[in-house]
Amino acid sequence: MTVYDLPAPAKLNLFLHVVGQRADGYHLLESLFRLISLADSISIDLRLDGQISRESNLGVEVNPDDDLVVRAARLLQQRTGVLHGAHLHVTKRIPVGGGLGGGSSDAATVLIGLNRLWRTGLNRQELAMLGLSLGADVPFFVFGQTAFVQGVGEKLESFLAPDSSYLIFRPPVSVPTAAIFKADDLTRNSDRVKISDFSGVGSFVNVASGQYGFGRNDLEPVAKRLFPIVSDAMTWVSQQGYAVRLSGSGSCFFAEFNDPVQAELARGSLTGKMEKVDNGEVAVIKEVFACDGLPEHPLRHWLTD
Numbered sequence: 001m002t003v004y005d006l007p008a009p010a011k012l013n014l015f016l017h018v019v020g021q022r023a024d025g026y027h028l029l030e031s032l033f034r035l036i037s038l039a040d041s042i043s044i045d046l047r048l049d050g051q052i053s054r055e056s057n058l059g060v061e062v063n064p065d066d067d068l069v070v071r072a073a074r075l076l077q078q079r080t081g082v083l084h085g086a087h088l089h090v091t092k093r094i095p096v097g098g099g100l101g102g103g104s105s106d107a108a109t110v111l112i113g114l115n116r117l118w119r120t121g122l123n124r125q126e127l128a129m130l131g132l133s134l135g136a137d138v139p140f141f142v143f144g145q146t147a148f149v150q151g152v153g154e155k156l157e158s159f160l161a162p163d164s165s166y167l168i169f170r171p172p173v174s175v176p177t178a179a180i181f182k183a184d185d186l187t188r189n190s191d192r193v194k195i196s197d198f199s200g201v202g203s204f205v206n207v208a209s210g211q212y213g214f215g216r217n218d219l220e221p222v223a224k225r226l227f228p229i230v231s232d233a234m235t236w237v238s239q240q241g242y243a244v245r246l247s248g249s250g251s252c253f254f255a256e257f258n259d260p261v262q263a264e265l266a267r268g269s270l271t272g273k274m275e276k277v278d279n280g281e282v283a284v285i286k287e288v289f290a291c292d293g294l295p296e297h298p299l300r301h302w303l304t305d
Helices: 068-080 102-117 124-132 138-143 177-182 220-226 228-239 260-276
Strands: 002-021 027-047 052-056 085-091 147-151 155-158 165-170 253-257 287-292
Touching (some): 002 102, 102 124, 102 138, 138 147, 165 228, 220 228, 228 253, 253 260
Parallel strands (some): 052 085
Antiparallel strands (some): 002 027, 027 085, 027 147, 027 287
């Protein structure tokens, strides 16, 4: 038995504030997470021998103990006692090390898919708490809606975001999240906020106004300092008249638009400018993706509340 092409959508942090740090070193965050249409896909073959195996279009060998999708499958096995196994086919489209949550989303999709394929019967809350041990972003993808996220990722409150489209910019560098959170100059004492503080904000980084909306990303200054190529890329796009903000710890950053047509026109304009630069000064941008905000995860109906 096989389930084909299960989507694993990326996310954006429309804002991200670090509001404290626990005694165990984990940082306390407040962020607005938004699902977007840029997505990996995962197909799962049922195995009867109990083994978990994986293949990917990246062609890179990864230690199974370090692979989130393998760890997710094994964790679900262990917690439910299921005797079946699975072979996971992962097609990556979300940039690795981009701050878009690709690995966490893949893990969440594996949990959701195997919960159905193995008939383990966990509900959304149970699967989300299981996912928290894999990574702070995994519960959000299981939750499956735009969410105000607090704590270390375990507190989620749904938020009705307006329809928006986005350009996602990828510099040619991967940013290790751990390096950002270890930095001495990281802001760790931002004021706490409530949903009512930003519920009236129509856009967070809207090109139409050329201004930032609510909040900021506290990780952005550190990422720019440690990875100057990220700073250069963001500066160049800003100079073209587009307000941008880093997502997560980077390296990817984004601009928000009112609709897909506006986003595609902007991508065409930027691509044309990049192609006309002779000295390679905009080679700091490797890819530009146009995508839409999603109202919910495509697999959200696979789980009960």
